[in-house]
Amino acid sequence: MKRYLLAPGPTPVPPEVMAAMSAPIVHHRTPEFSALFAEVERDLQFLFQTTQEVMTLAASGTGAMEAAITNLLSPGDEAIVVNGGKFGDRWTKICAAYGVVVHEIAVEWGEAVEPAAVLGALDAHPAARVLLMQATETSTTVLHPVEDIAALTRERETLLVVDGITAIGVLDVPMDQWGVDVLITGAQKALMLPPGLGFVALSARAWEQTRRARLPRFYFDLARERAAVTERTSAWTPAIGLVVGLRAALQLIRKEGLPQVFARHARLGAATRAGVSGLGLRLLAPRAPSPAATGVWVPDDVDGAQLVRYMRDEMGVTVAGGQDRLKGKIVRLAHVGYAGAFDVVVGIAALEMALSRFGHRVRFGQGVGAAEAVLEDGWTRCRS
Amino acid sequence: MKRYLLAPGPTPVPPEVMAAMSAPIVHHRTPEFSALFAEVERDLQFLFQTTQEVMTLAASGTGAMEAAITNLLSPGDEAIVVNGGKFGDRWTKICAAYGVVVHEIAVEWGEAVEPAAVLGALDAHPAARVLLMQATETSTTVLHPVEDIAALTRERETLLVVDGITAIGVLDVPMDQWGVDVLITGAQKALMLPPGLGFVALSARAWEQTRRARLPRFYFDLARERAAVTERTSAWTPAIGLVVGLRAALQLIRKEGLPQVFARHARLGAATRAGVSGLGLRLLAPRAPSPAATGVWVPDDVDGAQLVRYMRDEMGVTVAGGQDRLKGKIVRLAHVGYAGAFDVVVGIAALEMALSRFGHRVRFGQGVGAAEAVLEDGWTRCRS
Numbered sequence: 011m012k013r014y015l016l017a018p019g020p021t022p023v024p025p026e027v028m029a030a031m032s033a034p035i036v037h038h039r040t041p042e043f044s045a046l047f048a049e050v051e052r053d054l055q056f057l058f059q060t061t062q063e064v065m066t067l068a069a070s071g072t073g074a075m076e077a078a079i080t081n082l083l084s085p086g087d088e089a090i091v092v093n094g095g096k097f098g099d100r101w102t103k104i105c106a107a108y109g110v111v112v113h114e115i116a117v118e119w120g121e122a123v124e125p126a127a128v129l130g131a132l133d134a135h136p137a138a139r140v141l142l143m144q145a146t147e148t149s150t151t152v153l154h155p156v157e158d159i160a161a162l163t164r165e166r167e168t169l170l171v172v173d174g175i176t177a178i179g180v181l182d183v184p185m186d187q188w189g190v191d192v193l194i195t196g197a198q199k200a201l202m203l204p205p206g207l208g209f210v211a212l213s214a215r216a217w218e219q220t221r222r223a224r225l226p227r228f229y230f231d232l233a234r235e236r237a238a239v240t241e242r243t244s245a246w247t248p249a250i251g252l253v254v255g256l257r258a259a260l261q262l263i264r265k266e267g268l269p270q271v272f273a274r275h276a277r278l279g280a281a282t283r284a285g286v287s288g289l290g291l292r293l294l295a296p297r298a299p300s301p302a303a304t305g306v307w308v309p310d311d312v313d314g315a316q317l318v319r320y321m322r323d324e325m326g327v328t329v330a331g332g333q334d335r336l337k338g339k340i341v342r343l344a345h346v347g348y349a350g351a352f353d354v355v356v357g358i359a360a361l362e363m364a365l366s367r368f369g370h371r372v373r374f375g376q377g378v379g380a381a382e383a384v385l386e387d388g389w390t391r392c393r394s
Numbered sequence: 395m396k397r398y399l400l401a402p403g404p405t406p407v408p409p410e411v412m413a414a415m416s417a418p419i420v421h422h423r424t425p426e427f428s429a430l431f432a433e434v435e436r437d438l439q440f441l442f443q444t445t446q447e448v449m450t451l452a453a454s455g456t457g458a459m460e461a462a463i464t465n466l467l468s469p470g471d472e473a474i475v476v477n478g479g480k481f482g483d484r485w486t487k488i489c490a491a492y493g494v495v496v497h498e499i500a501v502e503w504g505e506a507v508e509p510a511a512v513l514g515a516l517d518a519h520p521a522a523r524v525l526l527m528q529a530t531e532t533s534t535t536v537l538h539p540v541e542d543i544a545a546l547t548r549e550r551e552t553l554l555v556v557d558g559i560t561a562i563g564v565l566d567v568p569m570d571q572w573g574v575d576v577l578i579t580g581a582q583k584a585l586m587l588p589p590g591l592g593f594v595a596l597s598a599r600a601w602e603q604t605r606r607a608r609l610p611r612f613y614f615d616l617a618r619e620r621a622a623v624t625e626r627t628s629a630w631t632p633a634i635g636l637v638v639g640l641r642a643a644l645q646l647i648r649k650e651g652l653p654q655v656f657a658r659h660a661r662l663g664a665a666t667r668a669g670v671s672g673l674g675l676r677l678l679a680p681r682a683p684s685p686a687a688t689g690v691w692v693p694d695d696v697d698g699a700q701l702v703r704y705m706r707d708e709m710g711v712t713v714a715g716g717q718d719r720l721k722g723k724i725v726r727l728a729h730v731g732y733a734g735a736f737d738v739v740v741g742i743a744a745l746e747m748a749l750s751r752f753g754h755r756v757r758f759g760q761g762v763g764a765a766e767a768v769l770e771d772g773w774t775r776c777r778s
């Protein structure tokens with residue numbers, strides 16, 4: 011059975027990247043690897059739109075999130091968390107593990123945070139050292155207004171820490187221009203790699219803050235990692251094969267061009283939403299949809315968990331279900347990373363056939379046709 | 395840009411086969427390779443449904459066709475050729491190159507040969523040593539009635555030579571049971587390999603005939619090759635990497651099961667025809683359609699060559715155009731080998747959008763919907 015990976019991470023790996031990673035492993039303490047590492051660093055800065063060092067950690071995204079906490083805070087410090095989903099909640103949990111006091115901005119699942127709510131929290135907790143949020147909350151397929159929030163934190167002492175794991179390489183998050191203090195991403199989304207790398211970059215004032223931060227850290231000591239990066243190496247053994255793949259992936263992104271990459275994701279998101287709506291289904295996040303993945307309410311007459319399992323096991327199409335309180339209630343179709351027009355077509359076609367199989371009334375082709383109208387309209391702008 | 399290979403050869407190679415072929419090359423005069431070769435030979439006999447040796451040649455399918463001619467015939471011998479397309483025509487050309495006298499049964503392109511016409515030719519040319527035909531004529535996407543014709547040749551001296559290049563592993567052609575005298579296939583269709591291997595098996599009476607055949611031959615000397623096969627090796631250097639891939643491909647076919655493989659191809663063909671018809675397009679071979687590929691007349695208001703080029707270069711979807719007299723007039727959507735339900739969906743969706751782009755009126759989703767109805771209906775019978 012042919013398999014299609016349409017989940018919001020891990021995402022499919024392009025053949026060019028697979029081929030690069032199948033080359034023999036080089037040693038990491040060699041001029042060859044140093045040159046590779048320097049090239050990757052330059053391209054990561056291009057991707058993050060920053061002049062700061064981007065640290066590449068042998069860890070998944072959660073490791074980079076933890077690094078942000080432990081490198082910026084001290085025991086008993088206060089943090090504001092935008093919590094509108096499973097990944098917002100993860101910020102709270104990491105803080106709890108390290109004795110950081112959390113002030114949560116609770117956001118309804120499926121909604122974006124209101125900048126006014128952030129402003130209120132910043133005013134209410136002026137001692138908060140950091141504001142922790144996601145650029146896109148993958149569990150609810152919501153896009154949060156990072157630019158508006160950065161405009162608030164720029165004027166304050168509170169640092170803005172953005173989990174951009176399903177956002178960097180998907181949509182425009184110009185770190186330096188917006189004044190994001192810490193920006194994080196992972197390998198297995200827009201970077202089109204197998205999981206195993208986390209990335210983090212810090213603003214000048216965030217680096218300043220690390221010097222006062224007393225939470226315990228060793229593997230994720232970012233100052234040590236930054237010193238290594240300036241020596242064109244890493245503090246600890248790097249995930250060599252993944253870094254080799256990263257070079258190939260970043261080359262693909264540079265070749266396509268960042269504006270084109272962002273436009274492609276926007277187009278695939280719009281097509282997916284059109285397809286889902288064409289089927290008469292309701293979007294989970296209609297007001298602030300992420301261009302990386304689209305959440306859809308499963309109709310009441312269908313069991314979402316069964317639907318996802320059927321699509322995966324019988325059709326070979328892996329989509330994501332809901333997490334935590336959304337379990338069994340939604341499906342999430344991803345369109346992030348190595349994704350093109352026909353991934354949307356496959357996803358919507360699979361959804362049509364699977365819904366029909368579970369007794370939900372579907373007119374075959376209705377959703378796909380609505381998606382095609384969006385895809386065809388913008389084809390020359392979105393060659394993918 | 396993501397690429398989709400929907401041409402009737404070469405066809406996509408499954409990841410399992412790619413992985414197998416990326417192992418280090420073994421030497422071919424070793425016990426290791428002999429064991430591999432013997433395993434492959436056993437599985438090829440299973441695939442050909444024969445107890446005869448199946449010879450694996452380092453050549454493409456045309457090489458195996460030539461081998462059939464040079465091993466069975468002498469200068470001046472007569473042959474009957476079923477010529478209803480580019481590949482039927484190839485039989486005539488090979489015969490001409492070797493001074494074999496050809497009696498052609500001219501078949502209209504898009505039609506299957508009538509057994510009555512074959513009967514007439516056999517009666518008219520009783521001295522003909524061979525009847526040369528295709529099981530499926532890939533250029534016109536026609537399925538010829540091999541079983542009916544074998545019933546005629548079984549009773550006569552004329553040997554039946556069947557080019558099964560786009561048929562073996564697609565539909566049931568039980569060589570021994572039907573009494574096919576020579577059966578041929580190639581690597582790059584249902585066997586899901588890169589091109590470079592040709593396969594040929596001979597019946598007992600065909601082997602008998604080789605002893606009287608005086609056409610010159612060396613590389614394609616099948617008696618020599620057969621002697622090597624019984625020694626678990628090949629006469630000349632085999633295409634080692636492809637043979638390694640062949641083992642993996644044959645394992646996939648065995649695992650799926652021949653009846654399931656045939657049913658899958660039949661279902662994908664039916665879905666493709668439903669999709670094309672749902673778009674209001676005319677089939678090239680409505681009466682005897684091949685389960686390997688579907689030919690479609692391009693509407694008069696569209697240039698077929700431009701359409702194919704647009705789909706390939708702008709959409710990343712490679713379909714085949716027409717050959718020779720059908721050039722620019724048809725497109726051919728393949729559903730052979732490593733093909734599943736969503737390849738049909740992608741092919742029809744791409745066709746819908748491309749036709750629209752060239753100004754042909756299309757209701758998006760109409761073709762895909764018609765295909766989905768066939769695919770969904772038979773999903774549990776056709777898990778692919």
